Amino acid sequence: MAKFQEMGEVISQVCLCPGIFDLTIKAPQIAAEAGCGQFVAVYSKDAAHLLPRPISLCRINRQAGTIRLVYRVAGYGTDEFSRLAAGDSVRVFGPLGTGFFLSDKKAMIIGGGIGVPPLLETAAALSRRGMRRENIQIVLGYRNECFLKDEFEQFGTVYIATEDGSTGVKGTVIDAINANRLSADVIYSCGPAPMLRALKAYSEEKGITCYVSMEQRMACGIGACLACVCNSTEKDGHSQVNNKRVCADGPVFNAKDIVI
Amino acid sequence: MSINTSVNIAGVTLKNPVTVCSGTFGSGMEFVEFTDLEKLGAVTTKGVASVPWAGNPVPRIAETPSGMLNAIGLQNPGIDVFCERDIPFLKNFDTKIIVNVCGHSTEEYVDVVKRLADQPVDLLEINISCPNVKEGGIAFGQKPEAAYDITKEVKKYAKQPVIMKLSPNVTDITEMARAVEDAGADAVSLINTITGMKIDINRRTFALANKTGGLSGPAIRPVAVRMVYQVAQAVKLPIIGMGGITCAEDALEFILAGATAVAVGTANFADPFTAVRVAQGIEEYMIRQGVKDINELIGAVR
Numbered sequence: 172m173a174k175f176q177e178m179g180e181v182i183s184q185v186c187l188c189p190g191i192f193d194l195t196i197k198a199p200q201i202a203a204e205a206g207c208g209q210f211v212a213v214y215s216k217d218a219a220h221l222l223p224r225p226i227s228l229c230r231i232n233r234q235a236g237t238i239r240l241v242y243r244v245a246g247y248g249t250d251e252f253s254r255l256a257a258g259d260s261v262r263v264f265g266p267l268g269t270g271f272f273l274s275d276k277k278a279m280i281i282g283g284g285i286g287v288p289p290l291l292e293t294a295a296a297l298s299r300r301g302m303r304r305e306n307i308q309i310v311l312g313y314r315n316e317c318f319l320k321d322e323f324e325q326f327g328t329v330y331i332a333t334e335d336g337s338t339g340v341k342g343t344v345i346d347a348i349n350a351n352r353l354s355a356d357v358i359y360s361c362g363p364a365p366m367l368r369a370l371k372a373y374s375e376e377k378g379i380t381c382y383v384s385m386e387q388r389m390a391c392g393i394g395a396c397l398a399c400v401c402n403s404t405e406k407d408g409h410s411q412v413n414n415k416r417v418c419a420d421g422p423v424f425n426a427k428d429i430v431i
Numbered sequence: 432m433s434i435n436t437s438v439n440i441a442g443v444t445l446k447n448p449v450t451v452c453s454g455t456f457g458s459g460m461e462f463v464e465f466t467d468l469e470k471l472g473a474v475t476t477k478g479v480a481s482v483p484w485a486g487n488p489v490p491r492i493a494e495t496p497s498g499m500l501n502a503i504g505l506q507n508p509g510i511d512v513f514c515e516r517d518i519p520f521l522k523n524f525d526t527k528i529i530v531n532v533c534g535h536s537t538e539e540y541v542d543v544v545k546r547l548a549d550q551p552v553d554l555l556e557i558n559i560s561c562p563n564v565k566e567g568g569i570a571f572g573q574k575p576e577a578a579y580d581i582t583k584e585v586k587k588y589a590k591q592p593v594i595m596k597l598s599p600n601v602t603d604i605t606e607m608a609r610a611v612e613d614a615g616a617d618a619v620s621l622i623n624t625i626t627g628m629k630i631d632i633n634r635r636t637f638a639l640a641n642k643t644g645g646l647s648g649p650a651i652r653p654v655a656v657r658m659v660y661q662v663a664q665a666v667k668l669p670i671i672g673m674g675g676i677t678c679a680e681d682a683l684e685f686i687l688a689g690a691t692a693v694a695v696g697t698a699n700f701a702d703p704f705t706a707v708r709v710a711q712g713i714e715e716y717m718i719r720q721g722v723k724d725i726n727e728l729i730g731a732v733r
Contacts, residue, residue, distance in 0.1 A: 174464065176704070214701075218677075219497045221648055221701040388490040390499065390700040395461040396454075397477075397506045398492040410508040412485040419461070 174265060174393070175200040181259040182237055188316035190244050191285070192253045193229075199236030201265045207231070207292040208270025208361075208384055208423040211238065212392045214262040215248050223264060224248040225389050225418070227289035227361070229319075238263075241288035241319065267392045268422050271382055275302055276356035280327070281344050281370060283312040283362025287319055289384060293359050294326040304328065308353055312344040312366065345369050355379060364431060371426040381426040387417040394419030402430035434717050435724040436710075438472070438691050440669045441592035441617035443553045445472030445527055445692055448725060449682065449710040452647075452673050452696030453478055453531035453556060453596070454503065456706075458517035459524075465703040468524040470710055472692060476517060478533035478558050481542040483509040487563060493629045493638035498648030498675070499697060500627050502563040502641035505533050510546045518550055527553040529594070533561060537584050548590040555591050556671075557581070560598030560623035562645045572598040572623075575610035582614035592617035594671060597662075599625050599651075604658045605665035612666045620671035620694070621662060622655045648697040649675040656684050663689020663730050677705065679712025686713075689730035 179196035187193050201211060205228055212223030226249075230239035244253050255261055271293050278297060282290040290309070297307050307327030311320060314334050323329045331339025332347035340347040344366060347353075354377075360370050361384035374381030387399035400407075400414035405428065407415045415421060415429060436447040450473040458476045459468050468474055486506030493500045507513070513530075521528050530552045534540035544555060559571035559581055571581045582595055595611040597604060599622040608619050624645025629638035655674025662670055672690030675697065676682050682693040698705040713725070722728060 176702075218649075220494065221497065221697070222494050222499060223701065388492050390492050390501070390697075391455075391461070391703070392700075393461045393703060395457040396492070396501070396700055397486065397503050398489075398501065400486070400489060400491070400506070410483055410485075410506050411512060412483045412506060412508070414485060414506060 172266070173204055174267060175204070176262065176264045177201055178260050179263045181255045181257055181261060183257050184255055187241065187318040191316070191318050192242055192244065194240045194242070194252060194255060195237050196240070196261060196263060197236055198238050198263050201263060202231050202233050202236045202238050205231045205238065205266035206270045207296045208289055209266040209268050210422065211240070211263045211265030212267060213240070213248070213252060214264070215251050217251070220247055222390055223392065225267070225392055227384070228266065229288035229291050230295070231292055243285045264392070268418055269420060271359050271423050273297060273300065274357060275300060277306045278302070279308045279310055279348070279353060279355035279358045281310045281358055281360040281362070283344060283366040284314065286362030286384065287311055289361050290359065291319055291322055294323055298326040308355060310344045310347050310353065312347070312362065313338070343369065345373060358382065360384065367426070368431040371431050374426055382423050383426045383429070383431065384422045385417045385424060385429070386422065389418050392418045404428055404430065434714065434722070435726070436714055436717070438725060438729070440554065440594070440671065440692055443527055443592060447472040447710045447713065448686060448692040449706060449713065450475050450529060450671065450692060450694045451699060451706050452694040453558065455696040455699045458521060460520060462699070462703055466707050468526050470707045471526050472710070473527035473529050473553065474521055475529040475556060475694060476531055477507060478505045478531040478561070479507050479510055479513045479543060480505065480533050481510055481539045483507065488640035490638065490640055493644070495627070495629055495646065496650060498646055498650035500629055500639060500644035500646055501624070502639045502644035504563050504641065505561055507533070510543050514546065514550055518552060522551060529554040529556050531556045531558050531596070533558045535564070537581055540581060540585055541588055544585050544588045548588065552591060554594055555589055556594040556596050556620055557585055558596050560596050562598070562600060562624060562626045562643065563641060569598055569600065572607070573601055575606045578607050579610040579614040582611045582616050586615040594618040594620050596623055597621040598623045599654060599658055605661050608662040608666045608668070612668050616668060618669045618671065619662060619666070620673065622651070622658050622674045625651055625654065647675065649677060651675050652681060656688050659685055659690050660688040676709065679709050679716055682709050682713060683716060683728070686725070686728050687730070687732040691729055
């Protein structure tokens, strides 16, 4: 799949809640090529911060030629991006990585915290395949602020878990699955490692397919530097040492293929 | 104006002086969609050992001001896969092949060098300077006697010219360069990364699982230029200069300081189009400055 470096024009940016930003960029070549679960690398304007920041694609609009990134401010790079405004330009490179492999099976889309955004395009893509709402069940776990929740509702039924119990079930996404007696044939998930670990165990117990989107510190984003590896159950294709590359072999993996 | 950009490293002609630093470019496969490999003087591959190496635990990298730390730990598929897959891939391109060789012991280095004897590769680069593996690697790169011995041993079996890759983590890099020259090395490359550390104050732990890592990127460039200059004054061997090169202007500093060729490293991660841009930029500089032959520039600053 082709990858492009584009000087994207910022269409809009809003703050969804403290520390979480929603940035739409015009990047037609990337938008035309991208799929759900993939990511882009976003460059700082300050050459002293030389590595681009990997950020997942929250929405892809091919007609408008735009990509939408919802991200948390976690350091210098994302802080700089959070100050971009309409009309500014920002260099982006992508689409990168291997995204979700979609099927028409009854699905649970499960997101945790800043792992929620890439699942919005995933829910939209399942809906575009013609899947019925009742087969798109969406389980979202948050600390407290339920960003993007409303947008998920157009594609399926949304179940919420919050750490403080302020919305939905108090506890984890697994608690929300159990409390609502949900079942599915496939899971599409993204979130913190403990959540993905729990989902891997859950899916093995239930005997269902589970896709997880992983995160790791990256340098090149194209599979060359071998920084962002995760342990795999089988030998990897690159070095044959059970180390899959999150940036190229992933970020989305079948949970059975990796050790979380 | 017709200009000559080709340079000679130990009898091997590179069409231009630009290659890449080992470990920043894989074996080129990941870069072909961005980079015309034929526009590079040579491709230098990621270090290859006698057997596959799994590398270090993650996190393996951390960004630092104008640079980054890495402790990948030389993850590689081993020489068998490398000979079956990576060399045939690179042979599709009209560029020279420099194979970086790593090992934990003299025997392991020699194993790889022997395996490469009948392979169609142009130069061997012996990595005696990786700071991120516990045995081997830098153990050979910090004492002149050890560097001398490994060079001598590798030269016994090597069928291609041998480049010894030097570490900056020494008191006097010219001593190391002299030692490998005395032992019969055909060229030197420098610098490998500088050992560093970053601490994550929020998690109150090391940023890298390996605790320490190798610092690379523009932050180390002045150190690298200085060392290339010193080595150029100390030995007659051709030098491949590297350390924080991001553009043609950076590369030209190394050439003027005494490097016959240059390698782009960390900048490949930041932008996969960099290496070819550096090669083009050197040519543009020569035209602008009326330099007919790149060799006029090598070591021109004394």
